[in-house]
Amino acid sequence: MPREYLSSHTLGDTLVRFPHDPDTGVVGLEILPAALAAETVAPRESLHGEAFIDVLPGDDPWPARPVESLLQFKLVGDPYPGAFVQGHSMRNAETLRRFCFEGREVEERDGATTIETRLTSADGLLAVHRLSWREGDGALCVGCSFTNGSDRPVTLEMFASFSLSGITPFHEADAPERLNVHRFRSVWSAEGRHECRSLEELHLERSWSGAGAFSERFGQVGTMPVRKWFPFLAVEDTVSGVLWGARLHWAGSWQMEVFRQHDDVAISGGLADREFGHWMKTIAPGESFEATPATLACVKGGLDDLCDRLTAMQDEAVNTQPEVEQDLPVIFNEWCTTWGDPSHEKLCAIADRLQGSGVRYLVIDAGWYKREGTDWSSGHGDWNPSSKLFPNGIKAAADAIRERGLIPGLWYEMETVGSQSESFRAGKHFIERDGIPVTVRERRFWNMNDPAAVDFLTQRVIDLLDDCGFGYLKVDYNETAGLGCDHPDSQGEGLRRQVEGSYRFFEKIRERLPELVVENCSSGGHRLEPSMMALTAMSSFSDAHELVEIPIIAANLHRLLLPRQNQIWAVLHPEDSLQRLTYSLAATFLGRMCLSGAIEKLSKSSWNLVLEAITLYRKAVPVIKSGTSRRFGEVGKSWRHPRGWQAVVRKSETLALVVVHTFKDAPVQIEIPLAGEWVLEDSLVGESPEISGGIICHKPVGDFIGSVWLLRKP
Template sequence: MTGTADATSEVSNSPGEALSWGHPAMEVEFATASDGTLRLVRLGGGPGDRVDPESALPLVELTALGHGSGWSGSRFTGTALGSRLRYRAHRTGRRADWEWLTLELHDRATGLTAFVELTSPTGVPVLRSRVRLRNEGGQPLVVQSVSSLLLGGLPSPDALDVHRARNDWLAECRWWAEPLRASVADINVDVHQHDSRAALVLTGRGSWPTDGHLPMGALTERDGGRTWLWQIESPAGWRWDLGEHARGGYLALNGPTDAEHQWRVRLAPGAECTTVPAALALGSGFDAAMGALTSYRRAVRRPHPDHTTLPVVFNDYMNTLMGDPTTQKLLPLIDAAAEAGAEYFCVDAGWYDDSADGGWWDSVGAWLPSSRRFPDGGIGAVLDRIRERGMVPGLWLEPEVVGVRSPIASALPPEAFFQRDGVRLAEQGRHQLDLRHPAARAHLDETVDRIVGDWGVGYLKLDYNIVVDPGTCAPGDIAPGAGLLGHAQAYLGWLSDVLDRHPGLVVENCASGGMRMDGATLAVTQLQSTSDQQDPLSYPPIAASAPTVAPPEQGAVWAYPQPEFDDDLIAFTLGGALLGRIHLSGHLDRMSEQQFGLVRDAVSTYKSIRGELTTAVPFWPLGLPGWTDEWLALGMRVPGGSSYVSVWRRGGEPELRFPLRHLAGRDARTEILHPSTPGAGTAAWDGHGLRVTLPRTPGVLLIRLTS
C-alpha cells in the first residue's frame, strides 16, 4: 500500500444520517446510533443489507486503567471508553490501487482520539482495518486493549456456522465447523432484557503466533451462503470473539490484550500507538471468500520476483540429511537435485556445527561455517558446486536465538536480549534477541551481509524453534506482551531492510514448520513453510489446506521421495506439492533410473503450470479436508483459464464423483498431468461432476480441466 494519494478529501462536520465509502466490490456505510457512537451498518451487498444502527457496534472498543468495561463478562464489547468516542472528522483518498478512509473519533473526558484507518484494494471484497490512538489530553493513559475491527448486525447465531483451524506442530491447518449456537446459547433475551454474556473466544499467545490455532476464522450463513472470513495480522498475540448482540451475531478482532497477553501501553500526552491490522473478506461461500482473501494477500505483500517465477527449491533436511550436512554428503545430492530440475539448493541446519557429537543447539549464534564438516575448500566449495550446477545456493539460519554457550551471549550487552525483572530469559538453552536493540540488529546485519553479500547466498530459510510467553520487559516496556509485539514488529522491519539491501534474496519463513504463519510475516517473506511433517501419508491434509494460510506461490510443501518407496508412494509424495511450492528433498542420488525419472517428470510438470498458479485462487471440491479423510481434493482456478484439481486417496472405495460448481453445465476437457506412469488412475468430466478412479492406495492425480 504505497504510492502517492490520487485523491484526498476531508470532512470535519457531523456525518449526518449516513456516511458511505468504498468501491463496487466493497461498499461500506456508517450511521450514528442513539448513544451518539458511529457504527458500521452496511458492509458489501445492496441497500437491503443495511442494519439498524442499534444492532451494530461502535467502531472502536477499548479499555484502559480506570476505564474498563461497561458491564461484566469476557466479551470484547460494551467498553466504557468505546461508548464515549464521538465522530469528529473523516478523510478519504486513493493510493495506487487501494481506497482508504480514516475516521476520527474523540473522547472529550480523557482527550483520547481514535483514528479508524480502513483500506480496501479496488475490486476486491476485502476490508482491512486498524486503529491508531493518540492521547490529546493532559494526563497519561494506560491502554489495555483496543479493537482492530468490529462488526455487528450479523445474522442470528441460529443461522451461522463458525469455522476455525487448529494449527499444531506436524498437524497444521486443520479446519472444522460447528454451529455458533454450540458455543453461544440462546438465553431467551426477551425474558432477561439483556444480551448474553457468552462468547466464543479464540486467542494466540507467545512468540509462536500460530501455535494452537490460526489467527483466522469464518462465519457462513447456513441457508443464504454468505461468508465473512477474517485474519488478524499479528506477529505476536491476537484474539477474536463471536457472540450475540441485539439478536444478531457480532465479530470482534483484536491484537494482544492485557487479560490474555499481558499487553499494556502507556500513552503520555501527545503519544500514539497503533493496533495490528485485521482483514475481513466477503463471499457467497467459503471458497469465494477465500479467493478474495487470496487476492488481498497478493495485494498487501511486499513485491518480489519470486512471486512470479516460483523456482523449485531442493532442501537437504527433511527425511534426508536431517541437520547433518557435510561436503561428502552434499555433493552427490547437489548433482542429483540439479539433474531433477531444482533451481535453488538450500543447505539446512548443521552447517555451522563443529562439535563432534552434534550438540550445537545451545551454542549457536555466531553463524560461522564448520571446518570439520567442510574440510576441503570450506563451505565455499559447496556453494560453488551449487552455482556450477546452475542453482542458487541457500542456507538455513535461526537469527533470533543465541545459545547460552555461544560467545555471542557474552559479546552482546544484556539489554540486547529478552529479559524480565532484570533477568535474561533462557528457553531450551537459548537466549532470545530483542531486535529493538541496536546491538542485536547490528549483529544480525553483519551475519546476513556476510552470508549473502560475501558468500553469495541467494536464499535464506529463517527458522525459529523456541517460544517465549508472555514476552520481555525492556526499559520503556510496562508489560511483557507489549515488549514481545515490539520485538516482533522490529524483526519484520529488520527483515524488510535486509531485502532492501539485497533485493534478489529469497526468504523462507519457518518456525518449527508452521508456527509462525501469520499475515504480518507473510506480507514480508517470499515463502512460508507449511509443516515439519515427515510422514508422506499424513501430509495431504496439510498440503490441501495450506492455501487457506498463504497463496499457492508462497506455500512451501515438502516432497521427499526416497529410493525405498515404491512408485505409487513416490508419485504420492511428489503430487502433494504440485499446486503450491515444491520443496524437494530425499536421497535422489541413490535412486534407480526409473525412480529418478518419476521425480524429473513431476518437476517438469510443475514448471509447465507454475506460471498459472501466480494468479490462481483455491477451492475445495470435497470441502476442507479432515485429518483422517480417505479422499481429499484441492483445486486451483485460474481466472479466464484452466482449473487444476489434486485428488488424493488414502483409503475407501476406488472411485469418487464430486461437483465442480464453476464448471457445471459446461463442456470441459480433462488431462491427467501427474503421475506420468499409465494406470495410476482415471478422470472424466460429465458436465456436472468429475469422476475419479484411483485403483491403489496411496494414490494421487493432478488433473487439468479446460473448458
C-alpha cells in the same frame, strides 16, 4: 425510530454502512454484499412485545440492537465493562462513553477509497478508524490509531484492530439457529483444521434481557502466531448465504472475539489485550499508537469464496518478491538428506544429481555451524561455518552449487541462540522476564531492539550471505517467547516491540540484499500469517515432512495462504515404491514443490519419475500461481490415520489442476465435479481419467495413491 446511518458507501461489490446513535454518539460499522441490500430487514428496536419483558416494572426501553462502536479500546482507570463479562472481554468499556463522533473524511484517489472516522474526548484524546479499499479488491483494509492530545500520559489496556457488528442484517431479531462461526485450528505438524460451530453450540445466544454479555475470545500468546489457532474468524448466516470474515496481520500475541449481548453479533480482533495477552501501553502527551492491520470481507457464497477474497489480498506483497521467484522455482532442501549434518562433499553429490533437473534452489539446512561436541538444535547462534564440515569455507560450497547451475540457500534461526553456542552467554542482549533471560528448550531470544544484537546479526547473517553469494535464506524459528518480556509498560508491550524488531530485521535483509529469496519457517507452520507472508517469498507449510497427511495439511492451507507461497515437501527415499514416490510428489502440486531425501541414491526409474513430476510442475505453474481452489472428498476425522479420498481442483481461465490422493479404504470410483469443457493436457505417470458432462470419473487402483492431471479448455 429507524436506525440512522452517518453514511453508506459501495466499495466494489461490498456495501459499507456506518450506523449512528444520535443519543449516545456511538458510530458502528456494518458490511454486506451490495447486491443483497434490498434483502435486509429493519431490526426490531426494542424487546417490548416479549411477554417476559412487558411484565417488568419501569420504563426501561429495553433496546434490542444498540449500535456497537467501530472502535474498541479501554484506558486504565476507567470502569470495566459490566454484564458479567470482565475476564472474558474488554469490549464496550466505559472509556468509549467519553468519546464522541468528531468527524468523517472520505478520500478517493487513484482508484483507492479511504474513509476516516474520528472520535474525540473532552480532554483531547483522539481515536481514528480508517477503512480503505482499492479498485479490484474483494476485501477491505482496516487501520486504527490513538493519539494523546491531553496534558498527561494515558495507558491503553485494550485496542482492537477492527470491530464489525450488525450480524446479521437479514433477520429482524436474534437469528436463531442460522449463525455459524468458522475458525481454523493449528498444532505442530497438523496445521489448518477447519472448525464450524453454531452460535448456540458456543453458548452465544443472546440473554433474555441483554443484561448478560457473552464472548468467545480466542487467540494465542507468544511469538508463534499460528499456535492453536490461525488469526482468522468468520461468521456465516446460513439462511441468507452470507459470510463475514476477518484476518489479522500480526506475528505476536493476538486475539479474536465473537461478542453477543443483544440481537446482533459483533466480531473484533487485534493485539491480545491486558486480560488475554498481558498488554498495556502508556501513551505520552503528543504520542500516537497504531493498531495492527486487519482485513475484512463479506460475500454471498461459501467459506471458500470468503477465503479467496482474504488470501487474494496477499498478492500485492508477493508480487514484489525477487524476479527469480516469479515462475515458482522448484526447491531442494537437504534437511531430510543429511539430517543436520551437511558437508561440502555431501552437497556436491546432491548438486551433481540435481544439475539439469529443473530444480533451481539447493538449500543448506541446519547444522552447517556445528562445533565439535555440539548438535544442530542447540549449537546455533554464533554462525561460524564448521571447519570440519566445510574445510574450504562455506563460500566454496556455495560456489560449487552455483557452478552446477543452482542457487545456493542457507538456513538460519537468527532470532534465537542455542545453549551450546558462545553467544548464549552474551549478557544483557536477550529479552528478559523478571530480569532473567527468557530460556526455553535450550534457547534464548536476542533482543531485536538492542543495537548490539542487531549489529551482531547483521555481521553474522547479512554479511555472510552477501560475502558468500547465497541467493536464498531460510529463516526458522523453533520456539515461542511466551507471554512477554520485561518493559516499563507491560510484558505484553515488551513482546510487541520484540516482534516489531524482528520485522525491522527482515526489512533490513531485503534492503541490503533485494534479490535474496527469503523463506519463512517456524517449526513448520507456526508463522503462517499475513504479516510474515508479506515479508517473505514463501513459507514452509508444516514439519510433517514424510507423513501420509501431507496432502491433507497442504489442502487445508489453500483457504489461508496463496499456494504460490506454500512450500510442500516430498521426501524421497531409495526404498520407496513408485506408488509411494508418486503419492509424495503429487502433494507438492498443492503449493511450491520442495524435494528432499537421498536423491543421489534413487534408482533410474525413481529418478525418472521425479524428473517427470518436475516437468509437469513447470507446466502447472500458471494455475498454481493464479487460480481458485476447491476441495472434494472425505478423509475421516483422523489425519494420522486418514480414510477415503481427497481431490483439490485449482482452476484459472484456461487451466485446471486436479490433485487426487486416496487413503485407507479408498472407494472403487471417485467423481469430481468440474464445470465446463476440459481436455487432458498432461498427467503424472500417464493416467487418463474419464471427463464427461462436467464430471471427472476416476477409478483408483488402491489405497494411498497420488494422481495429478493438468487440464486445458479446448
